[in-house]
Amino acid sequence: MKVRKECELLATCGFFQKHCKVNELACKGFVSMYCRGEMMDQCKRKQYSRKHGKAPVDEMMPSGLIYRG
Ligand code: SF4
Secondary structure, three states, rough: OOOOOOOOOOOOOHHHHHHHOOHHHHHHHHHHHHHHOHHHHHHHHHHHHHHHHOOOOOOOOOOHHHHHH
């Protein structure tokens, strides 16, 4: 299997763009696990987008839980 370097949705991902950029430290784990890591296809945001044809709320984390600041 070809290993991709980062999630193809990163540039448009609301969670990444809205929260990870301002709170880098808190997002570090997610980014290394999901956005730029082995679990990118298990990201609940991505699964939601594929299933519904639109992105979930920006507050949904890759784990599927809702981020509350
Ligand atoms: S949170 Fe999920 S959909 Fe968003 S960039 Fe990271 S892996 Fe991709």
